[in-house]
Each structure stands twice: as C-alpha cells, then as structure tokens.
Amino acid sequence: MNIRIGQGFDVHAFGEGDHVVLGGVRIAHDRGVVAHSDGDVVIHALCDAMLGALALGDIGQHFPPGDPQWRGADSRAFLRRCNEMLAERGWKVGNADMTVICERPRVGPHAAAMRERITADLELAPDAVSIKATTSEKLGFTGRGEGIAAQAVVLLVAR
Ligand SMILES: Nc1ccn([C@@H]2O[C@H](COP(=O)(O)O)[C@@H](O)[C@H]2O)c(=O)n1
Numbered sequence: 001m002n003i004r005i006g007q008g009f010d011v012h013a014f015g016e017g018d019h020v021v022l023g024g025v026r027i028a029h030d031r032g033v034v035a036h037s038d039g040d041v042v043i044h045a046l047c048d049a050m051l052g053a054l055a056l057g058d059i060g061q062h063f064p065p066g067d068p069q070w071r072g073a074d075s076r077a078f079l080r081r082c083n084e085m086l087a088e089r090g091w092k093v094g095n096a097d098m099t100v101i102c103e104r105p106r107v108g109p110h111a112a113a114m115r116e117r118i119t120a121d122l123e124l125a126p127d128a129v130s131i132k133a134t135t136s137e138k139l140g141f142t143g144r145g146e147g148i149a150a151q152a153v154v155l156l157v158a159r
C-alpha cells in the first residue's frame with residue numbers, strides 16, 4: 001500500500017491572555033488558551049493526524065505534557081519532528097485539510113499565513129495544505145466561547 005490516511009482533533013480552553021497561536025500564526029485576541037505548549041490546536045490536530053496515519057500513537061506520547069522542555073513550546077517544533085518521523089519511515093504528507101472551530105477569533109484573514117508556515121515546515125507546495133473555519137452557531141463549548149477546537153485529515157504518500 002502506498003497511501004495512508006490519518007485524522008486528528010484537539011481542543012484547548014480559553015483562559016487569560018492577549019493572543020492565540022493557530023497554525024503557527026500569533027493572532028491578537030482578548031483571551032489566551034490554557035496549554036502546556038503554545039496551545040496551537042491546528043498544529044496539534046495535524047500532528048495527531050500524521051502520527052495516526054502510521055499508527056505511531058499521539059502527540060502527548062511523543063511530547064509529554066508533564067515534560068518541562070515543552071512548557072511554552074512553539075508547536076511548529078512538534079510538527080517538524082513529526083514530519084521527520086514520517087520521513088524516517090519513507091512517508092511524506094500528500095495533502096492535509098484542517099477545520100478550526102470557534103466563534104472568535106476570525107480565522108479566515110489568517111488562513112493564508114497559516115498555510116505558508118505549515119507548508120514551509122512540511123516542505124510542501126502551498127496547495128497541499130488547506131485551512132478552513134466554522135463557528136458552531138453559538139452551540140456547545142465552542143459556541144459559548146469556552147474553548148477552541150480543530151480537526152485535521154491527512155493523506156500520506158510514499159516518498
Ligand atoms: N472563527 C471563524 C469562524 C468562521 N469563519 C468564516 O466564516 C464563515 C461562516 O461561518 P459559519 O460558522 O457561519 O459557517 C466560515 O465559512 C469561515 O469562512 C472564520 O473565518 N473564523
């Protein structure tokens with residue numbers, strides 16, 4: 001078989017702060033997120049999808065939340081390491097598609113910058129990564145503005 005599929009999902013609660021980091025982009029906001037790292041739900045979901053595609057466990061197993069070296073970490077380091085793990089096994093991302101779920105901040109204005117950062121880290125063409133966003137129509141924890149969620153689907157192809 002020369003393709004593999006993976007999916008990922010991540011949630012972080014909003015907390016004190018003045019920005020969120022999504023897809024490697026710092027976005028000014030009236031809340032921050034509660035996290036051990038920079039709390040980048042987009043990259044965390046993507047890493048889980050990449051790991052899942054090869055049945056390599058999940059992000060918390062490779063970068064444990066109890067490990068002080070990951071406190072405040074730039075999640076792009078996790079993404080680059082996951083990409084190395086794929087490469088070591090003869091795989092690369094063919095394409096990835098993400099959805100961010102929150103009422104605020106607005107993601108659309110930042111989607112191009114997020115795609116640029118992620119494709120740079122994965123050494124992919126710009127159209128290999130998609131970023132979408134939706135509200136949850138004020139329903140549930142995202143709708144109440146309690147947290148932010150992201151979903152990711154990836155296709156891996158042989159190098
Ligand atoms: N945080 C968000 C949420 C949504 N968008 C954009 O708005 C469109 C409409 O959202 P609905 O939840 O009403 O479907 C959506 O398709 C996104 O383009 C956004 O940028 N940021």
Ligand SMILES: C[C@@]1(CO)OP(=O)(O)OP(=O)(O)OC[C@H]1O
Nearest residue numbers: 035036037059060063064065070
């Ligand atoms: C990213 C890690 C790093 O320690 O911690 P958090 O930033 O809390 O994020 P989470 O999505 O809970 O994933 C677990 C950990 O790998």
